Amino acid sequence: MRSLTDKRILLTGGTGTLGTAAALQFCRLGAELILPVRNPRKAEQLRRTLLAKFPGARLSFPALDLADEATVLSLADSLLAQGKPLDGIVHNAGVFTRSGRTAPGGTEIHMQVNCLSPLWLTVRLLPLLRMSDSPFVLTVTSLSAFWRRASVPGKSPTGLYAASKRALLERICDLAAGIPEIDFVYAHPGVCATGLFLADPGQSAYPPAFLRLALPLMKRIFPSPEKAARSILHAAVYAADGQLAEPRGLLHIWGKPALTPLDERL
Numbered sequence: 001m002r003s004l005t006d007k008r009i010l011l012t013g014g015t016g017t018l019g020t021a022a023a024l025q026f027c028r029l030g031a032e033l034i035l036p037v038r039n040p041r042k043a044e045q046l047r048r049t050l051l052a053k054f055p056g057a058r059l060s061f062p063a064l065d066l067a068d069e070a071t072v073l074s075l076a077d078s079l080l081a082q083g084k085p086l087d088g089i090v091h092n093a094g095v096f097t098r099s100g101r102t103a104p105g106g107t108e109i110h111m112q113v114n115c116l117s118p119l120w121l122t123v124r125l126l127p128l129l130r131m132s133d134s135p136f137v138l139t140v141t142s143l144s145a146f147w148r149r150a151s152v153p154g155k156s157p158t159g160l161y162a163a164s165k166r167a168l169l170e171r172i173c174d175l176a177a178g179i180p181e182i183d184f185v186y187a188h189p190g191v192c193a194t195g196l197f198l199a200d201p202g203q204s205a206y207p208p209a210f211l212r213l214a215l216p217l218m219k220r221i222f223p224s225p226e227k228a229a230r231s232i233l234h235a236a237v238y239a240a241d242g243q244l245a246e247p248r249g250l251l252h253i254w255g256k257p258a259l260t261p262l263d264e265r266l
């Protein structure tokens, strides 16, 4: 079991549905949170939400747009310049959007945001993780990363999303193999009606009319964000190197989280 009390943890996507639920849990356990964000208005909202429940929470909100390589490098450089140990990284930010979008550098957007940028951030921050006495890197993945066809990027939004999630898992596992001193752990939340399905305004993977019908239905059928986010906290606290926390119930969508070796699911 990993204590998170007074641990310095970087959590991406804290402004999102599952990220906010996870951030609240990390604060409850006494972690200091670095919450990189791309939208200052949402950062302020998140700060208020966290401080309302945990007035003493130690929080910072540096800028990060995972679509933009320059901000990834500048966040890493500013943390390296501070020179403080980093106890954990939680790669929670993610995008699911329409096909055909590219990041400013020209890479397909899912691959940039969901795979390449988290990978680069991890590699750049290794010196700070190595300064911690129990460092971990937690990758929030998706059931779609375990689909057989996920290894071959399709053209649909779902195919592109699954391929990017799969690619991050594979690359992070390659990295982990050479770094035994850091625990690489994994989590997926099952399925939950979150902001993921809305993407940036006008850029959602599904037509708005469909989402107006589907999202309320999804909210009724699938677990709440608080329940879905339990896998993230479970992995942070209980997972050993190479373990995945996922809902243990029907189709790995419902139920309390349980641990399984990631290898068995790949």
Ligand SMILES: NC(=O)c1ccc[n+]([C@@H]2O[C@H](COP(=O)([O-])OP(=O)(O)OC[C@H]3O[C@@H](n4cnc5c(N)ncnc54)[C@H](OP(=O)(O)O)[C@@H]3O)[C@@H](O)[C@H]2O)c1
Residues within 6 Å of the ligand: 012, 013, 014, 015, 016, 017, 018, 019, 037, 038, 039, 042, 064, 065, 066, 067, 068, 091, 092, 093, 094, 095, 113, 140, 141, 142, 143, 188, 189, 190, 191, 192, 193, 194, 195, 196, 197, 199
């Ligand atoms: N919901 C599900 O059913 C489900 C299932 C499996 C896995 N997941 C995974 O769970 C994680 C959390 O997703 P969620 O469901 O909570 O979705 P969400 O509410 O849309 O949250 C996504 C988060 O990622 C951030 N983000 C997106 N693009 C970014 C960028 N270019 N740079 C920096 N941050 C960016 C968003 O920032 P803004 O607030 O600024 O938009 C937001 O904080 C994701 O990795 C997702 O793939 C979700």
